[in-house]
Amino acid sequence: MPAASIDVRGVSKIYNPGSQQPVKALDTVSLSIADNEFFTLLGPSGCGKTTLLRLIAGFEQVSGGEILLFGEEIAHLQPSQRSVNTVFQHYALFPHMSVAENVGFGLERLKKPKDEVVSTVKRMLSLVKMDHLADRRPSQLSGGQQQRVALARALAPSPKVLLLDEPLSALDLKLRQTMREELKQLQRETGITFVFVTHDQDEALAMSDRIAVMSEGHIQQIGSPTEIYEHPVNQFVADFIGDSNFLDGEIIAIEDDIVTCKIGSESVFEAENSGNHAVGDQVTLFLRPEKISLTHSTDESTDNHRRGKVSNIVYLGNEAAYTVDMGDGISLMAQARPKEDGNLPFAIDDDIAVGYSNRALRVLAK
Amino acid sequence: MSKWLPKSAAARRWLGLTPAYVMIGIFMLVPISIMAVYSFLEPNPYGGVLPEPSVAAYVKLFLEYDLEDNLVFNPGYINIIFRSFQLSIMATVICLVMGFPVAYYITLQPENKRNIYIYLITIPFWTNLLIRTFAWIIILGRGGVIETPLLNLGIIDDSLKMMYTDGAIAIGLTYSYLPLMVLPIYASLEKLDFRLLEAASDLYSSRFQIMTKVVIPLCKPGIVAGCILVFIPCIGAFIAPNLLGGGKKLMLGSLVQFQFASARNWPFGSALSMLLLSAVVVALIFYARSARKKEYIQGTA
Numbered sequence A: 001m002p003a004a005s006i007d008v009r010g011v012s013k014i015y016n017p018g019s020q021q022p023v024k025a026l027d028t029v030s031l032s033i034a035d036n037e038f039f040t041l042l043g044p045s046g047c048g049k050t051t052l053l054r055l056i057a058g059f060e061q062v063s064g065g066e067i068l069l070f071g072e073e074i075a076h077l078q079p080s081q082r083s084v085n086t087v088f089q090h091y092a093l094f095p096h097m098s099v100a101e102n103v104g105f106g107l108e109r110l111k112k113p114k115d116e117v118v119s120t121v122k123r124m125l126s127l128v129k130m131d132h133l134a135d136r137r138p139s140q141l142s143g144g145q146q147q148r149v150a151l152a153r154a155l156a157p158s159p160k161v162l163l164l165d166e167p168l169s170a171l172d173l174k175l176r177q178t179m180r181e182e183l184k185q186l187q188r189e190t191g192i193t194f195v196f197v198t199h200d201q202d203e204a205l206a207m208s209d210r211i212a213v214m215s216e217g218h219i220q221q222i223g224s225p226t227e228i229y230e231h232p233v234n235q236f237v238a239d240f241i242g243d244s245n246f247l248d249g250e251i252i253a254i255e256d257d258i259v260t261c262k263i264g265s266e267s268v269f270e271a272e273n274s275g276n277h278a279v280g281d282q283v284t285l286f287l288r289p290e291k292i293s294l295t296h297s298t299d300e301s302t303d304n305h306r307r308g309k310v311s312n313i314v315y316l317g318n319e320a321a322y323t324v325d326m327g328d329g330i331s332l333m334a335q336a337r338p339k340e341d342g343n344l345p346f347a348i349d350d351d352i353a354v355g356y357s358n359r360a361l362r363v364l365a366k
Numbered sequence B: 001m002s003k004w005l006p007k008s009a010a011a012r013r014w015l016g017l018t019p020a021y022v023m024i025g026i027f028m029l030v031p032i033s034i035m036a037v038y039s040f041l042e043p044n045p046y047g048g049v050l051p052e053p054s055v056a057a058y059v060k061l062f063l064e065y066d067l068e069d070n071l072v073f074n075p076g077y078i079n080i081i082f083r084s085f086q087l088s089i090m091a092t093v094i095c096l097v098m099g100f101p102v103a104y105y106i107t108l109q110p111e112n113k114r115n116i117y118i119y120l121i122t123i124p125f126w127t128n129l130l131i132r133t134f135a136w137i138i139i140l141g142r143g144g145v146i147e148t149p150l151l152n153l154g155i156i157d158d159s160l161k162m163m164y165t166d167g168a169i170a171i172g173l174t175y176s177y178l179p180l181m182v183l184p185i186y187a188s189l190e191k192l193d194f195r196l197l198e199a200a201s202d203l204y205s206s207r208f209q210i211m212t213k214v215v216i217p218l219c220k221p222g223i224v225a226g227c228i229l230v231f232i233p234c235i236g237a238f239i240a241p242n243l244l245g246g247g248k249k250l251m252l253g254s255l256v257q258f259q260f261a262s263a264r265n266w267p268f269g270s271a272l273s274m275l276l277l278s279a280v281v282v283a284l285i286f287y288a289r290s291a292r293k294k295e296y297i298q299g300t301a
């Protein structure tokens, strides 16, 4: 077990306690972030991600629980006494200083010798490919450039932990994808623990070693990107990450690791058993669209095959999203690639075969 | 479009601004020109001027005739000018030291409270300055609010002689113009992005360094504006110097007022005013410079 760089133990945060409307932003959150880990906090707006970062950085005080930084309780430490730097969502660059002065700010406060400040600033600026703009003011930079300066400024004092609050949210898609790779590479090179906040699931999946999915001040699930994507513990996580088909029904039989469910009035689906379920339980079945194969005639290689009718098509360029009406009030989302000539394989109202393997359909806990 | 209007847009803009230029011309340039002309004329002992050119008023600033009619250096007026600057700078510095924390405190209040505080700051302006300055005589003067209890308690056994001192003038000036310091500083602090303070503390700044490295540089335009707004009326003030300085410790403003009123030396008063005006212009140029720098920072934001 590698040394934990941040230990969050049963932390709660209540804003405006004792007032008319106290806000419970975090509710007994516990998590442990390993050294050198790229850890992501993922969740919808208002779920408490920023609050957790601000508690770690020291801008807010916990209402309950404790936070340990490399084994040390940090409640009594000012933000300036924590070896933690933040890349703010809004960058918060100092407008009256040049890019180089911004990057050197932390080093100067730490009273590093002049030549070391100069050389570190140079190194940081070339790391984020901003050395040619060292003399500019932040206001003369584009959003992406400001973001790089904010990153260089936070990295310059070589903190043990870097907190990043949705640093890519203001960038356009292309730049965001480039920055993703650069950030990930930077984290590997520097070996600094990154705590990265985002509400973009693609970003989280692409960059993280582990992800904590949050909702309304609670942690729903912590795991690697594949664990989170393939084995979501509940409907919230499955829904928040990627696209999903959900089927509500009742268990009518359990046999080894196969659960048989009745969906709608008469349809019967078999799914992989994921936990302790009993016959008669109301459950939700979950199936990723990309696990479904759509064919004209029945595909014998899949465990399950059914037939359905195409009811809607959304063309996405590299693929098309199909909605297939399975009858009995059930419809499934699935995907298919366009053919070689660019035309779509199926048209609306086509009668097609829908196949999936037993392991693709899972029972979610209620 | 009317055929009388000039064709080019620039010319039309000038035409549109004509009323403003006429107003400025009549109500600013003409009086200043009259003052400049008067400063180069002979005084009429019964008030007003005699139409004879003379530089006597400017000579009088530095020189005087001794008993044998020789021109000799007279430091009297120079001293008054010097003291005016000294007292005005002192009052400005005190206003800054007292006004900045007040403005900062107000900025930290919730929004609805801020307006109340700003309103309170401006309340003194609703009363005549003369009356407010008289109040200070009651506070500082012999047998006043400060002295009497101390005398009665036996802590002091003679008057503190606080009135008619430079200190009394400085207090009066500070009191008169403190709001003019608070308001512009508040205006610039209010625009300050307080998240920058968090960024600074995240980057290992102490509270003191946050102030000196982030807050003060960013609200410098407000500080400069406040200093100028206090300094300029201070240097021309005559109410506080006359009432609290007892008319003995003259300042430029009271000197000018004296020349036009009792001394009947309009040219000399005009010459002093010209000097005052130059001081103000220098101060404003200084302000324009710093404002331009601020524009550079914000204009590109």
Ligand SMILES: Nc1ncnc2c1ncn2[C@@H]1O[C@H](COP(=O)(O)OP(=O)(O)OP(=O)(O)O)[C@@H](O)[C@H]1O
Pocket: A015, A016, A023, A024, A025, A043, A044, A045, A046, A047, A048, A049, A050, A051, A052, A199
């Ligand atoms: N200073 C504050 N005072 C009162 N309530 C607050 C304060 N800051 C945040 N909250 C509340 O706490 C909850 C969590 O806020 P937080 O900023 O942590 O959300 P977030 O997950 O970062 O959201 P987003 O993705 O929109 O940034 C929200 O309901 C928010 O309204």
Ligand SMILES: [Mg+2]
Pocket: A049, A050, A051, A165
């Ligand atoms: Mg946030």
